[in-house]
Amino acid sequence: MLVRECVDAVAAGGAPPGRYQLLAAINAVHTQARSARETDWGQVVALYDRLVVLDPSPIVHLNRAIALAEQYDAARGLPMALGREAAGAVVRDPPWRFRAGELVFGSCASGFGALGDLVLLDVEQTARVPEGATPEQAACIPVAIGTAWVALAELAVGRGHTVLVVGAGGGVGEHAVQLAHHLGARVIGVAGAGKAELVASAGAEHIPSGPGWNEAVAALAPRASTP
Numbered sequence: 001m002l003v004r005e006c007v008d009a010v011a012a013g014g015a016p017p018g019r020y021q022l023l024a025a026i027n028a029v030h031t032q033a034r035s036a037r038e039t040d041w042g043q044v045v046a047l048y049d050r051l052v053v054l055d056p057s058p059i060v061h062l063n064r065a066i067a068l069a070e071q072y073d074a075a076r077g078l079p080m081a082l083g084r085e086a087a088g089a090v091v092r093d094p095p096w097r098f099r100a101g102e103l104v105f106g107s108c109a110s111g112f113g114a115l116g117d118l119v120l121l122d123v124e125q126t127a128r129v130p131e132g133a134t135p136e137q138a139a140c141i142p143v144a145i146g147t148a149w150v151a152l153a154e155l156a157v158g159r160g161h162t163v164l165v166v167g168a169g170g171g172v173g174e175h176a177v178q179l180a181h182h183l184g185a186r187v188i189g190v191a192g193a194g195k196a197e198l199v200a201s202a203g204a205e206h207i208p209s210g211p212g213w214n215e216a217v218a219a220l221a222p223r224a225s226t227p
Helices: 003-011 019-032 041-054 058-071 141-155 171-182 193-202 213-220
Strands: 085-089 103-108 121-128 162-166 186-191 205-208
Touching (some): 085 141, 171 193, 205 213
Antiparallel strands (some): 085 103
């Protein structure tokens, strides 16, 4: 569903497009173009304008900035606010959510960055720093851990499942391994040979990345489908 179709659907009394409809529409714009140069970046920007309201995550903001730069020029798309995650002590916030001085972490409000002494967080995407974690550790949670958790939740991963994580040594991948293991799943992690110990310690059976990794996965989990 492209921009025009989305607008027509809403005008006809239908529900506004959701996150996944918008992502599908963005993908459709890209796949319909014969090359990046021929991409209708105006449609892509319009779709991201709607998506950023539903999902103001750092990656959506970044992709929107890239689309703006492609439609106009780099000066229009960038610079964007740098730093999308932050943690620290509350200075001022609605008293029913957090108290002044309380340690919290979360995603920055739309249009604001994290590189400063004072940072504005989106209250709906802010939480208290977990017990035992430092503010520095908590600041890494929203994007990397949040992305991993959303993916596993969408798949309803649980005990008895086998989960394949490609890029298991990266920020999102490492946390996906830990969370899937915590949920009771068997985890197979594909990562560079140098990250074998890290992947294993996170709870996965390590497979070195590179030629033949998909055959190795099939040997470990013959009933799982691999690329």
